[in-house]
Amino acid sequence: MAEQKNVLGGPLQVCCTSPMAGYYRDGSCRVAAGMEARNTLCAEVTEDFLEFTRLRGNDLLTPNAELDFPGLKPGDRYCLCPRNWNEAFKAGVAPPVVLEATHLDTLESIDLDDLQAHAIDGKANIQ
Numbered sequence: 001m002a003e004q005k006n007v008l009g010g011p012l013q014v015c016c017t018s019p020m021a022g023y024y025r026d027g028s029c030r031v032a033a034g035m036e037a038r039n040t041l042c043a044e045v046t047e048d049f050l051e052f053t054r055l056r057g058n059d060l061l062t063p064n065a066e067l068d069f070p071g072l073k074p075g076d077r078y079c080l081c082p083r084n085w086n087e088a089f090k091a092g093v094a095p096p097v098v099l100e101a102t103h104l105d106t107l108e109s110i111d112l113d114d115l116q117a118h119a120i121d122g123k124a125n126i127q
Helices: 047-055 082-090 104-108 112-117
Strands: 041-044 077-080
Touching (some): 041 082, 047 082
Antiparallel strands (some): 041 077
């Protein structure tokens, strides 16, 4: 697979390995041809965001052993679907974004300016 790029045009960095993030559970928000779920946005989830998504039917708090998903807590970094982040953005509860670990494909549905307004340093707090 060719090197994947982040929204800044550089190499895609690891989002998080604890909990293990990404479609491939390798810590990266990378994509592959044919993927339906594109969890390309690396965010540091907040309590407000987690509650917002839970109320909308996407419970990221509760562990799911079948999917090897430990559940998230505020402060965890995780690869999110841009659609879910954008809904939270419109509701005023979008979590901070790690631009260096957010895949370039995210720009198909979210403006870079909006991501930059919510950006945090990708090197700080690496888990």
